[in-house]
Amino acid sequence: MSRHTDQAAKTALKKGPLGQLADFFDDRTGFRAVVHEALYERVPGGARWRYVWGSTLVFAFMTQLITGLFLWASYSASAQTAWESVYYIQHEMTGGWLLRGIHHFMAQAMVVLLALHLLQVVIDGAYRAPREVNFWLGLILMMLVLGMALTGYLLPWDQKGYWATIVATNLAGIVPVLGPSIQQLVIGGNEYGHHTLTRFFAIHAGFLPGALIVMLVVHLTLFRKHGLHAKQPITKPDAMFWPDQVLKDAVAMLAVMAVVLGVILMPALKAMLAGEPIDPGHLGAELGAPADPSLPYAAARPEWYFLFLFQFLKVFEGWGATGEFLGAIVVPGLIMGVMFLMPIIGRWNLGHRFNVVFTLGILAGAGLLTALALNEDYYALWIDKAALADAERLYDETGGDEEKLAAAVGNDPAGIAAMKKQWHTLEKVRRSEAFLAASRQAKVDAARAIELAGRPERIPAAGMLELVRSDPLMQGPLLFAQHCASCHAHVDPLAPDAAAQFATASAANLFEFGGASWARGLLDPEQVGGPAYYGNTAHKEDDMVSYVTGDMTDADTWSQEQIEAVIAALAAEAGRPDPLSHPDLIAEGRKLIADGDRCGSCHRFGDNEMDLGTAPDLTGWGSREWLVGIINDPTHERFYGDTNDRMPSFGVAKEGGAPMLNSQQVGLLADWLRETWYRPASHVAGH
Amino acid sequence: MPDERRGFLTKLLAMVCGGAAVVPPVAAGLWAFLDPLSRRSGAARFMPVTELSAVPDDGIPRQFAVISDRVDAWTGFAAEPIGAVYLRREKGSDMVEALSATCPHAGCFVEMADANRCFRCPCHNSAFTLDGGIVHPSPSPRPMDGLECRVGKNGQVEVKFEKFRAGIADKVATA
Incomplete structure (x- = not known):
């Protein structure tokens, strides 16, 4: 045995098996030197808190990489599966809400950390020679991160991501020469759809992070090559990166993570303190209603850190196409250009000061624009609208016409100016109210979509949008507003503004049509000729009104019990019986309706032998089939025949054309009026 | 060598x-x-949108969905809402004017505002008159995009549904 092996054996004995294994690998890889190199970096002047920003950014990126990969394991990029898979992650998978929440909020934290890191580098002049290239790499890294933020916003394929992306890609389209091609390439064609998602996903999870990793490796290598840019003057002794600075970095990372978790869990804590149940699906990142190109989305806004760019486009009001080009391309491009030149500008002392002021100015400007954007959107929340009541009344009277305004304030120039100022405020309030209403509606739609997705039947293969489009609760109000509301009201008679809505309507109020309360109003002599029933129609003086206000008020002909029986029977025909109605009462009511001396003297009911055509057939009155029939064709002899007032035959196609409403739409209206839509067994989803 | x-x-x-x-x-x-x-979208064609009687002749635009078959890469959709148009008819007229609901500024969905006195885009506040004209000052570089529209003998309103590039002064159809 040679002396050499003898010594090796002795050392091995001293080291134990783990040490031996480490030796084995170190001999073959040299990893100890690498680890030493990585950890034993000299930190001039010792570890400091101000050096942590870069490390927190690396940490944030690592968090995104980890959570992103796990999200990827459950995400499916296509127009019929993106929303659906994100819904499943958020609302059904154990811990999905937490995973998505961390990814969502860490992205926001990353933007904040980027701004801080950049600000510090500029203030410290750390871009100066020999660190110029590393500064440029940092700017490229920043753009890559912002690119990931932008592309990630679309991936859930919900309304807000969809509409924000339309704006962003349209702005890309105004780049001269190449713009339209760039736009076509990123959206994968001319229309937004499958390939918009697959491309955005590939860019978000492949191209950009791949490029980022390469750049980050070079950024960190150069950082090590040049050493840390120490803050002068150095007063303390140098220290090693490990463990002094690593400890500070780790504490900072933990703090960032704590903030992110805090934001996610805050609503849970609030609910817990209020003693309310916690639905984890509603923690973390929100998920809007599925993207619908045909449905306006007035609450479309980019993520908050892009709001300043969004607001910046409004600055160029009145500049036309030039303004948009300036706001979206030229000015942001120039700002980035100046930033790239900073290492060169900074060679002069004055240049460095310029850089600092410029960076602070840009951040302050972005902050101001963000504040302006938020103020515009939420203006109505912090303005006292009562003070504008006069201005509002005058505006509605004059329609904003200047001559009428002048006449109204007695041609007083000061009065006109004051009123115009108030009108300007009023317009801001109304815009804000429209935004807030759209935001509220977006929340309602999102909640409903999520409720529907949780049905026991699950989401159909055609995707969530089909389910949304076939939901009476979501589509009914839209169809009603478009096709029915120009004549009919749909308002609870007990609502504060019911009377005003009845007054402007020119046909019956259809709220709870088919229910006992509606039928009771119809048979009420006070109401039948009023605006909620026939008052504003051609039937105002017809037999029905005179019968209810005449014969039915005679207690000898119609006792109160008999009227109640008819109401109960009508509700039962509609399939909406009052649960308290006794079957005998309903049977009694049916007899009264069929009776040839009573309702049956005009109305067909079952086989009462009354001819069709004099009054609507009451057989199955208010049922789905009956409602579908009357919406399709009120001029049918089963309904109003040739006495039909003004109601269009929505389901009847004229020769060679299509009907105004297809059968699905008519069915949706009928179901919505009858309030038959999916209701979950329990409103608190437990997962 | x-x-x-x-x-x-x-x-x-x-x-x-x-x-x-x-x-x-x-x-x-x-x-x-x-x-x-x-890829090209193919020539725009006239699509039936609604009936003349569904467009009140009060000069106030009404929004209508455009329903059409649609292909998204590998998926074919039958009769789906693919967008929306505003239709408007003057008192006593049988002519219908059609405007695209897409804002020419950045592509958001323009809505009726101010008690039906004007259009306004909810994104960057571009405002338009009821016939689509620009209300100055506006971020929008051009008025709302008019669409070719015709009324068939059977009273069917047909619109040539086209999309145009956003953010430029000229009305240029997308490829």
């Missing part, structure tokens, strides 16, 4: 071979990635 020249040739060959080996995957990738550039 002198060593120096041989060395140069070797280097050149090494670079050419290595480069050539990498070209196919990159080129194939780009070729497929650029596919959307060769």
